[in-house]
Amino acid sequence: MTPGGTTEQGIFHYRDNGLHDLLVEGLNRSANRSRELGRIGR
Numbered sequence: 001m002t003p004g005g006t007t008e009q010g011i012f013h014y015r016d017n018g019l020h021d022l023l024v025e026g027l028n029r030s031a032n033r034s035r036e037l038g039r040i041g042r
Contacts, residue, residue: 001007
């Protein structure tokens with residue numbers, strides 16, 4: 001990523017508008033559900 005470049009601007013836009021937090025929360029929920037399903041199958 002070049003400082004001041006197009007990719008940087010896109011990433012900053014996503015970060016500034018909460019996409020990072022949304023993605024992390026989605027991944028956490030998926031991981032939690034996977035663990036729940038793993039316990040059910042035992």
